[in-house]
Amino acid sequence: MEDLSKKKQTSEEKFQQAFLQDIHSGKSLIEKELIVISSEEILLKHRIGMLKEFIRNLPAGDPQYGLVVAAMEMDQIEIDSLEVRRLYLLRSLDTVE
Secondary structure, three states: OHHHHHHHHHHHHHHHHHHHHOOOOHHHHHHHHHHHHHHHHHHHHHHHHHHHHHHHOOOOOOHHHHHHHHHHHHHHHHHHHHHHHHHHHHHHHOOOO
């Protein structure tokens, strides 16, 4: 088991190093951040979809119902904040060389 975690850590370290080496300027850093934001938005939207599917079979009186609804609302807030960040970065991308 320890060997597997070492392999995973080594793989992550290689990915991080490749990621950092690919950044040559402020513009490329912003472009990378935009990719990360897009990936996060996709994951959050998928999670919201899964939660909606789960809640469909859950009675409204179930104690988990409120927690699931709150989780979906928090995920939507996160998506909204990522969208604001994305728009800000797109605007600043035009001014960065």
